[in-house]
Amino acid sequence: MRIRFHERDAFLKSLATTDTMREIQSRRCFVTVFADYVHAHRDCFLRELQEIVRIPSVSTEPAHASDVRRAAEWVRNAFQKLNVSAEILETGGHPAVLAERNASPSAPTVVIYGHYDVQPAKKDDGWDRDPFSADIEGDKLIARGAADNKGQFHAHIKGLETFLNTIGQPPLNIRFLIEGEEEIGSPNLGGLVRKQKERLRPDAIVISDTSMYQVDTPTICYGLRGLTTAEITVIGPNRDLHSGTFGGAVANPIHALVEILAGLHDSDGRVTIPGFYDDVKPLEPWERKAWAELPWDDADYRENLGIAELWGERGYTSIERSWGRPTLEINGIYGGFTGVGFKTVLPHSATAKISLRLVPDQRAKKALDLLENHLKFIYMNGIQINVSRLAGGNPVRFDVSGPWMDALIRALKTGFGRQPVLMRDGGSIPIVGLFKEEFDVPVLMAGFARPDCGSHGPNEYFSICDYNRAIITSATLLQELTEVHLGDV
Amino acid sequence: MRIRFHERDAFLKSLATTDTMREIQSRRCFVTVFADYVHAHRDCFLRELQEIVRIPSVSTEPAHASDVRRAAEWVRNAFQKLNVSAEILETGGHPAVLAERNASPSAPTVVIYGHYDVQPAKKDDGWDRDPFSADIEGDKLIARGAADNKGQFHAHIKGLETFLNTIGQPPLNIRFLIEGEEEIGSPNLGGLVRKQKERLRPDAIVISDTSMYQVDTPTICYGLRGLTTAEITVIGPNRDLHSGTFGGAVANPIHALVEILAGLHDSDGRVTIPGFYDDVKPLEPWERKAWAELPWDDADYRENLGIAELWGERGYTSIERSWGRPTLEINGIYGGFTGVGFKTVLPHSATAKISLRLVPDQRAKKALDLLENHLKFIYMNGIQINVSRLAGGNPVRFDVSGPWMDALIRALKTGFGRQPVLMRDGGSIPIVGLFKEEFDVPVLMAGFARPDCGSHGPNEYFSICDYNRAIITSATLLQELTEVHLGDV
Numbered sequence: 001m002r003i004r005f006h007e008r009d010a011f012l013k014s015l016a017t018t019d020t021m022r023e024i025q026s027r028r029c030f031v032t033v034f035a036d037y038v039h040a041h042r043d044c045f046l047r048e049l050q051e052i053v054r055i056p057s058v059s060t061e062p063a064h065a066s067d068v069r070r071a072a073e074w075v076r077n078a079f080q081k082l083n084v085s086a087e088i089l090e091t092g093g094h095p096a097v098l099a100e101r102n103a104s105p106s107a108p109t110v111v112i113y114g115h116y117d118v119q120p121a122k123k124d125d126g127w128d129r130d131p132f133s134a135d136i137e138g139d140k141l142i143a144r145g146a147a148d149n150k151g152q153f154h155a156h157i158k159g160l161e162t163f164l165n166t167i168g169q170p171p172l173n174i175r176f177l178i179e180g181e182e183e184i185g186s187p188n189l190g191g192l193v194r195k196q197k198e199r200l201r202p203d204a205i206v207i208s209d210t211s212m213y214q215v216d217t218p219t220i221c222y223g224l225r226g227l228t229t230a231e232i233t234v235i236g237p238n239r240d241l242h243s244g245t246f247g248g249a250v251a252n253p254i255h256a257l258v259e260i261l262a263g264l265h266d267s268d269g270r271v272t273i274p275g276f277y278d279d280v281k282p283l284e285p286w287e288r289k290a291w292a293e294l295p296w297d298d299a300d301y302r303e304n305l306g307i308a309e310l311w312g313e314r315g316y317t318s319i320e321r322s323w324g325r326p327t328l329e330i331n332g333i334y335g336g337f338t339g340v341g342f343k344t345v346l347p348h349s350a351t352a353k354i355s356l357r358l359v360p361d362q363r364a365k366k367a368l369d370l371l372e373n374h375l376k377f378i379y380m381n382g383i384q385i386n387v388s389r390l391a392g393g394n395p396v397r398f399d400v401s402g403p404w405m406d407a408l409i410r411a412l413k414t415g416f417g418r419q420p421v422l423m424r425d426g427g428s429i430p431i432v433g434l435f436k437e438e439f440d441v442p443v444l445m446a447g448f449a450r451p452d453c454g455s456h457g458p459n460e461y462f463s464i465c466d467y468n469r470a471i472i473t474s475a476t477l478l479q480e481l482t483e484v485h486l487g488d489v
Numbered sequence: 490m491r492i493r494f495h496e497r498d499a500f501l502k503s504l505a506t507t508d509t510m511r512e513i514q515s516r517r518c519f520v521t522v523f524a525d526y527v528h529a530h531r532d533c534f535l536r537e538l539q540e541i542v543r544i545p546s547v548s549t550e551p552a553h554a555s556d557v558r559r560a561a562e563w564v565r566n567a568f569q570k571l572n573v574s575a576e577i578l579e580t581g582g583h584p585a586v587l588a589e590r591n592a593s594p595s596a597p598t599v600v601i602y603g604h605y606d607v608q609p610a611k612k613d614d615g616w617d618r619d620p621f622s623a624d625i626e627g628d629k630l631i632a633r634g635a636a637d638n639k640g641q642f643h644a645h646i647k648g649l650e651t652f653l654n655t656i657g658q659p660p661l662n663i664r665f666l667i668e669g670e671e672e673i674g675s676p677n678l679g680g681l682v683r684k685q686k687e688r689l690r691p692d693a694i695v696i697s698d699t700s701m702y703q704v705d706t707p708t709i710c711y712g713l714r715g716l717t718t719a720e721i722t723v724i725g726p727n728r729d730l731h732s733g734t735f736g737g738a739v740a741n742p743i744h745a746l747v748e749i750l751a752g753l754h755d756s757d758g759r760v761t762i763p764g765f766y767d768d769v770k771p772l773e774p775w776e777r778k779a780w781a782e783l784p785w786d787d788a789d790y791r792e793n794l795g796i797a798e799l800w801g802e803r804g805y806t807s808i809e810r811s812w813g814r815p816t817l818e819i820n821g822i823y824g825g826f827t828g829v830g831f832k833t834v835l836p837h838s839a840t841a842k843i844s845l846r847l848v849p850d851q852r853a854k855k856a857l858d859l860l861e862n863h864l865k866f867i868y869m870n871g872i873q874i875n876v877s878r879l880a881g882g883n884p885v886r887f888d889v890s891g892p893w894m895d896a897l898i899r900a901l902k903t904g905f906g907r908q909p910v911l912m913r914d915g916g917s918i919p920i921v922g923l924f925k926e927e928f929d930v931p932v933l934m935a936g937f938a939r940p941d942c943g944s945h946g947p948n949e950y951f952s953i954c955d956y957n958r959a960i961i962t963s964a965t966l967l968q969e970l971t972e973v974h975l976g977d978v
Binding site for chain 2: 059060061119120125126183184185211227229237238239240241242243244246248250251254255257258259261262263265302305306307309310311319321322326327329330331332333334335336337338340341342343345347348350352353355357380382383390425426428451454455459
């Protein structure tokens with residue numbers, strides 16, 4: 001079964017005189033080999049995936065710091081088992097894993113990015129089981145991080161394994177960069193990437209950390225919103241007060257906070273921060289048209305979410321609002337007594353966690369500057385407003401044509417048996433903006449998570465069928481990228 | 490030392506031909522006896538008080554239910570040790586303790602009310618120690634419940650002990666009603682009081698659950714604000730969503746909640762609920778004048794609270810706003826991710842805990858009806874508003890003259906060596922409204938807690954000096970009430 005690649009390469013080159021022959025070889029033959037391998041190893045692959053999702057690598061919670069490191073070690077070991085050299089790189093925060101397999105200096109370099117850290121999850125949040133039990137129910141592997149992002153990057157590791165154990169060594173320099181701080185905005189990865197720039201030097205970057213447009217529909221994402229976050233804390237009296245004794249005479253920080261927050265949107269659903277929309281590039285007519293033609297039903301969407309009506313910026317469709325327009329969301333709020341029962345307290349302070357989703361050509365830093373500046377001009381009796389800036393990433397949009405993108409389209413078509421759709425995504429992967437700025441090479445984003453996969457919410461799951469398709473897609477992509485390279489020669 | 494009361498009574502009556510003699514006897518002589526007894530037993534009293542404050546009888550937290558019952562048993566035992574019959578009365582919620590000592594059917598009946606339950610307290614709330622350690626530092630006994638209300642009702646128990654062990658049996662029917670649900674709005678005490686109406690049948694009610702106007706200033710409170718509370722929950726999508734994927738297309742319940750809450754006050758600090766002020770009796774000119782003459786300095790008040798400015802309803806002084814005007818306070822708010830770090834969630838729901846403080850002649854039920862009705866007319870896309878009504882109590886104001894009130898004034902003058910001041914209080918004791926409605930007898934409210942005692946906040950304390958003064962005041966009050974009775978004969 002093991003065919004050395006250079007033999008296959010020579011063979012292929014000899015056949016590559018007609019597109020038809022090449023098509024047969026590269027698609028049908030390889031796919032069969034990959035599919036056989038994945039089929040034979042599917043239980044073993046799944047058990048490995050269960051192992052990594054059981055590690056509660058919640059990057060935002062200091063109590064989980066050792067779990068985060070344990071996850072990094074697991075990822076490094078996964079590469080080492082394939083005889084792919086891998087090391088843990090310290091970042092000052094949670095570590096990243098860099099794996100590399102080199103073909104030759106003249107070969108193109110592909111960087112596959114993923115993250116092994118996950119969002120917080122507690123059973124109380126609405127999960128119907130322990131979020132880290134990694135139970136399998138039918139086609140679903142249910143666990144925090146199963147879809148976002150462990151299942152997806154693991155499919156690429158298994159794709160590489162499939163390639164190595166069937167075809168052999170590809171004539172590509174391959175790097176995997178799997179980080180541990182994506183869910184907290186990748187605060188340290190920028191420094192790491194700049195430090196490792198010479199080692200990475202990609203010709204293309206592959207990322208699977210987005211969603212499929214719908215079930216059974218392979219999807220390429222060519223744009224992401226940027227994200228920047230901040231905490232607004234309103235401070236009133238120097239201690240918690242009895243709201244009977246002091247209420248009416250002293251400003252309540254919760255009142256001040258809700259007034260500030262309520263003022264951040266107007267009645268058209270637009271963000272009121274002065275200058276917020278200045279750098280927003282209008283949606284292009286072709287995009288609005290293409291998106292309008294996608295299968296989409298607001299009624300289904302509402303029904304799935306259990307709401308009577310949608311909401312958002314006036315003048316845009318639901319897709320346009322979530323993929324192509326900026327937002328300000330309050331992601332958390334707390335102040336005063338939040339336990340069971342009641343406590344008549346006039347609290348010392350109240351806090352909101354806010355995120356801004358940005359679209360081209362907004363910049364994360366400038367958006368936060370505008371927010372901060374806006375809050376500076378709010379004056380309220382007897383309270384102070386503190387803004388603490390958290391991490392951010394810029395929005396991106398990539399070209400939807402070119403040989404690398406075409407290779408991805410073919411690989412997805414192979415793995416899923418269908419033509420992929422092109423979409424943008426409302427979510428944000430901070431590192432993508434950084435890659436765009438540092439390397440300016442094609443970034444190929446193919447997400448394998450279903451739209452209802454529950455990432456960031458309860459009962460997150462990854463489809464086992466899609467996991468296997470993703471592994472075949474990944475192995476096929478290595479083959480397709482090889483051919484782009486060979487085509488260039 | 491033990492003098493039977495009837496002997497002392499006969500002796501007194503023989504002397505009572507001149508006011509001067511009576512004054513000497515009733516004030517100087519008895520006070521000396523009480524003071525000697527309190528002085529001799531002060532360490533023992535304090536140890537007992539430490540015992541009861543160490544029981545974390547937090548009525549609002551289900552996890553503390555057994556502590557609440559333990560506190561009730563402790564209180565019952567405290568009476569039984571004095572040979573005062575006492576029993577635990579079940580209420581459906583936390584139990585109450587009813588103690589009684591009868592003189593004769595023709596004797597007047599005095600009911601002393603207190604509560605053994607406390608507000609929640611955790612070290613994290615800003616306490617500089619375990620809130621239930623009951624440490625003594627200088628003159629302070631520091632603990633949750635030390636001032637509100639364990640120290641205060643315990644002073645009355647020790648006042649009775651002092652009287653019984655010096656003068657003997659007073660010609661009064663005395664009942665202590667010490668409940669366990671005051672901090673959750675006394676939801677079950679109304680039923681209990683109505684059931685025990687014949688046994689209670691008071692001629693006067695004594696309550697020490699308010700504050701002194703300032704240090705060393707004995708204070709009678711003749712009015713309390715009413716209190717009614719509710720929880721507003723805004724419900725959006727049927728699960729927590731990823732705010733990148735869905736943000737902009739779906740209403741965020743936190744946004745809706747802050748908008749609703751921000752709309753509950755206007756820019757003059759007035760509550761916007763239609764009809765809210767309809768039943769508010771304007772402050773009387775004599776009250777505004779008397780309050781303006783009290784020693785008060787807004788600058789000191791601000792400095793003590795660490796705020797640059799005060800806030801509240803335009804057109805009223807700080808005292809007027811906190812004692813005599815109604816308010817709406819947000820006592821707690823939560824929604825989305827509230828832990829350390831960040832989670833980009835668009836949450837399923839968000840909740841606020843709200844209290845309305847009411848003044849005569851507002852009614853708790855009507856105020857909640859108005860709030861609920863107001864919220865019913867708020868329409869927002871894709872969200873539902875749920876209001877859950879919690880417990881409430883009506884505001885009260887009592888006559889500041891009459892023989893019972895005069896007796897309290899004399900007792901406080903004796904215990905503290907100073908003329909008491911008359912005030913209203915912004916706080917609420919739900920049972921006071923109930924007493925007023927059920928019995929329509931004088932309610933004598935003398936609070937022994939200092940204004941900075943920290944009730945409902947961190948580092949609550951009770952002055953040990955005031956505790957001893959309160960015991961002497963309580964014993965003297967029994968003597969003074971006896972004389973009102975004898976004067977009636």
